[in-house]
């Protein structure tokens with residue numbers, strides 16, 4: 001029978017002392033040893049070569065170790081150490097069949113492997129069966145004596161050895177009852193124990209401290225097979241629940257968890273082969289360290305490959321994952337509890353330190369995902385805060401209250417959400433992200449606050465602009481003594497109104513008094529600035545305004561009716577009034593007078609510009625022009641709109657530009673006077689009537705004369721109109737005469753030509769109806785007269801209008 005093909009037995013260490021790690025791993029998987037934890041037992045059998053060890057094990061545990069064929073003779077069949085799984089015994093029990101001692105194959109001196117395998121069996125097994133022939137008991141040259149000596153010697157090489165059960169299996173028992181055999185055997189054992197050299201610490205240590213000695217006797221398999229089987233079946237029962245308290249196994253102090261068995265065995269064999277002492281507690285820790293490390297690494301790798309984790313990690317990079325903390329905690333929990341389950345039977349100190357390391361590694365791995373999650377929570381909370389804050393402001397909530405409430409609410413929202421992202425395994429600090437959120441919120445509030453404040457300021461400034469610009473301009477338009485007081489009053493009213501409104505609008509911001517007052521004073525300054533800017537603007541066009549005012553006053557009477565220069569008006573007085581009114585405008589526009597400080601700009605200006613002679617006489621002693629200065633005495637330069645020099649220059653310009661209007665008026669007045677004087681004086685008219693009374697009467701009595709006179713009148717009138725005599729004389733008598741004299745003859749000629757043409761055309765058109773010429777001429781003359789008269793009237797009317805309109809334009 002070839003043992004290598006057995007499904008449940010494997011060559012653990014070969015004859016040359018090589019450890020079959022691959023084979024044992026495979027074996028462990030087959031028997032599912034790793035799942036057993038500490039619930040497993042290891043049995044080893046030692047004994048002389050061909051003493052029926054394999055036969056016993058196969059019968060006892062249902063194994064399939066190779067037995068020697070009885071017909072081929074007693075030669076060594078078991079080389080090295082074999083291992084098999086005991087069939088049907090609970091808990092899982094492994095059995096090791098060791099190479100027989102005192103074998104002829106290795107020679108008498110080659111005890112190295114024997115000792116090594118004995119030490120290995122003692123270090124690894126809970127129960128060691130010592131197979132011996134019954135007839136060897138009490139014999140001096142017994143085959144098992146060297147074996148026992150070896151066992152006891154190697155036992156000394158184990159530090160803190162656990163108590164192992166040494167079960168002496170007496171084969172081929174004789175009729176001598178066991179009760180008689182056992183004391184002899186125990187005596188033999190004790191003698192051997194006493195003869196073994198021991199270290200100082202164990203010199204007095206009894207055998208029972210190290211070994212739990214048991215003795216069983218079996219009938220011969222060959223001769224009394226039936227009895228043998230019965231006895232073996234009874235013995236088998238003792239291996240059930242061997243590790244339970246009071247069971248067959250020893251104290252199991254050095255036992256390693258089943259999953260570490262293969263590694264532990266390999267390491268023990270390695271140490272034994274290197275001929276070192278075996279420190280089992282240290283070995284246990286070493287095995288635990290290596291195995292826990294392996295388990296931890298395996299769990300870490302399986303965590304990295306975990307689908308759920310990978311999905312979570314991938315998702316959280318782009319968006320928040322609801323229930324992040326719970327999900328991640330549960331994945332980590334599964335991983336760590338798997339570790340716990342597998343490492344549970346290893347040394348507690350090692351196990352927990354490796355668990356801690358695994359946990360740290362896992363937390364390090366998942367921390368970036370947590371940071372992503374916190375980042376999403378932070379940005380999401382910030383966005384929601386902005387929305388809610390805007391909404392609260394739009395609903396009319398006070399700025400500071402809205403900022404405070406929203407901040408408080410959304411910070412608590414963040415705290416809640418970040419608590420949801422926390423995992424049970426770590427106490428991660430989210431305060432940095434929280435602080436960042438707080439900073440972002442504060443920055444947003446500050447930005448919105450600044451925008452709102454500047455919006456409010458702009459609104460009130462705009463209101464002030466609207467309230468002040470137009471009225472101030474109108475007030476400057478009618479510049480008078482009351483202008484600046486009126487402007488001051490208007491400014492005060494509007495400023496008060498704006499400040500009150502602005503102040504109540506600012507109340508929602510809960511600003512400190514100083515800042516608030518600063519803002520209010522800025523609004524006040526703005527109002528003042530508007531007035532000053534308007535004043536500067538108006539001062540820039542003061543010349544135009546002065547001219548307008550002059551024209552208005554000059555060309556209109558006290559009822560604001562356009563003035564017609566009839567000759568009765570006092571142009572000098574009118575001019576003076578108009579100029580002094582214009583000067584008033586100049587003096588009003590010369591400086592900003594928003595404070596109550598009085599100045600004498602007006603008097604200086606009127607003295608220097610309106611009445612230069614008086615000024616000259618007043619200042620004779622000083623002989624200095626009061627306007628030859630670039631500043632007014634009482635007015636600071638910031639409030640000066642027009643310096644004295646500018647005023648002087650403006651006045652000069654003004655006078656030049658208005659002079660034409662005055663000249664025009666004077667001319668018009670003279671022309672008017674002349675046009676009203678064409679009739680002879682009344683006394684001449686009375687003398688003419690008295691002296692010419694007879695001639696008039698004669699003419700009236702004779703219709704022919706009357707007709708001649710009428711025709712003559714028509715001719716003179718026609719000449720008057722044609723020559724525009726009244727028009728020609730408007731520019732003076734001499735130019736009129738000269739002009740008429742040059743135009744007289746051509747006009748007569750053209751008049752006659754027209755008459756001739758008229759007569760010709762009538763003769764050609766209707767030769768039969770030859771109307772009498774006088775009648776026709778009379779009609780024609782009448783028409784001419786009418787049209788001329790009308791045109792003359794129109795012309796004069798147009799001239800009148802033109803005249804009026806020229807005056808109007810001048811205004």
Ligand SMILES: Nc1nc2c(ncn2[C@@H]2O[C@H](COP(=O)(O)OP(=O)(O)OP(=O)(O)O)[C@@H](O)[C@H]2O)c(=O)[nH]1
Pocket residue numbers: 048049050051052053054055056066067068069070071075076077078099100171172219220221222223
């Ligand atoms: N006298 C006697 N012979 C036995 C007994 N059991 C087995 N044998 C015989 O002993 C011989 C050796 O049997 P194995 O079981 O191979 O002995 P072993 O100790 O495993 O041999 P190695 O592996 O070579 O050390 C076989 O021929 C068996 O038939 C027994 O109880 N009494």
